Amino acid sequence: MKLTLPLAASTGAETDDLLLGLVGVSIAVLALVFGLMGFYIIRYRHNSPIDRGALEEKSFRFEISWTIATLVVFFGLFIWGSVIYVRQFQPTGNALKIYVIAKQWMWKIEHAGGQREINALHVPIDTPVELVMTSEDVIHDFFVPVFRVKRDVLPGQYETLRFRADRAGTYHLFCSQFCGTDHSNMIGDVVVMPAKAYADWLTSNGAGDTLADQGKILFIRYGCAGCHLGGGTVRAPSLAGLYGSPVPLSDGSTVLADDRYIRDSIMYPKQQIVASYEPIMPSFANVIPENDLVRLVAYIHSLAEEKRG
Ligand code: HEC
Ligand SMILES: [Cu+2]
Numbered sequence: 256m257k258l259t260l261p262l263a264a265s266t267g268a269e270t271d272d273l274l275l276g277l278v279g280v281s282i283a284v285l286a287l288v289f290g291l292m293g294f295y296i297i298r299y300r301h302n303s304p305i306d307r308g309a310l311e312e313k314s315f316r317f318e319i320s321w322t323i324a325t326l327v328v329f330f331g332l333f334i335w336g337s338v339i340y341v342r343q344f345q346p347t348g349n350a351l352k353i354y355v356i357a358k359q360w361m362w363k364i365e366h367a368g369g370q371r372e373i374n375a376l377h378v379p380i381d382t383p384v385e386l387v388m389t390s391e392d393v394i395h396d397f398f399v400p401v402f403r404v405k406r407d408v409l410p411g412q413y414e415t416l417r418f419r420a421d422r423a424g425t426y427h428l429f430c431s432q433f434c435g436t437d438h439s440n441m442i443g444d445v446v447v448m449p450a451k452a453y454a455d456w457l458t459s460n461g462a463g464d465t466l467a468d469q470g471k472i473l474f475i476r477y478g479c480a481g482c483h484l485g486g487g488t489v490r491a492p493s494l495a496g497l498y499g500s501p502v503p504l505s506d507g508s509t510v511l512a513d514d515r516y517i518r519d520s521i522m523y524p525k526q527q528i529v530a531s532y533e534p535i536m537p538s539f540a541n542v543i544p545e546n547d548l549v550r551l552v553a554y555i556h557s558l559a560e561e562k563r564g
Pocket of ligand 1: 474481490493494517520532533536537551
């Protein structure tokens, strides 16, 4: 007998095991408590001829052992859960990155090659996928039951979600955070395709420029190039080689330049100042819309291979 729902991602099996473990322990505790309750109700029922004489001496050995046993079991569940949690949120180096922008009431998907889709997400089979997600308005939640992944999508910041699909097919995508009148229609399809079919899909939906190429144009249009490409009078860090490398900040700490850091550097530049630079970069919050921002981030990502100057 299969105890769990259909699964289409290898990364989801451990979540199922944990859930079954939790249910198993809960049933065992329930059986113990109600079993003892029933046993004593019958044993000490009214009129039963049982001896109700002197109480036994309190046994500390018994008290201590059951306390330790419960502690071990429940702390074990906690450790089990945290190991899975930490693993699922660990960045996977060469994952396929796809940007997701939620809004009332749809999912907009942006592929690195410039392919765009709405309420549908095409991914290749057996490939680690990393979604970088944000919202244009309220809190939404990206939920794909067959992958056992679910993550809130928040306005004003990037959240990542990782999975690795291992069964081709079309699966449900839900918004699972009540987000207004049409929340229940904020659904879509996740299509898992074999590598060849996926490559064909990319080709036939390729609309021209890649996200990074579009970002390069925006980099000039929003005036970033004037400061960041050098040559001008302002001193600003070169963005070549930035993505994925550690950045020393003016307060002496160091951060890793991931999508979230790059987004925050553009929207809230005063929050984290790069060491030995002046805080002169203007904030682009409320200036750059989310769909332009993912292009800029993709462009800066594409500069990762270049040498840091
Ligand atoms: C007025 C000049 C100026 C403009 C315009 C400007 N920046 Fe900056 N930028 C800076 C300076 C100076 C820093 C370093 C100090 C800091 O962290 O604020 C910086 C830091 C950054 C960082 C962090 C770099 C690192 O090494 O960690 C990123 C990313 C960035 N800018 C992207 C952009 C983008 C994208 C735009 C255009 C939308 C832009 N900047 C526009 C001057 C500018
Ligand atoms: Cu929603």
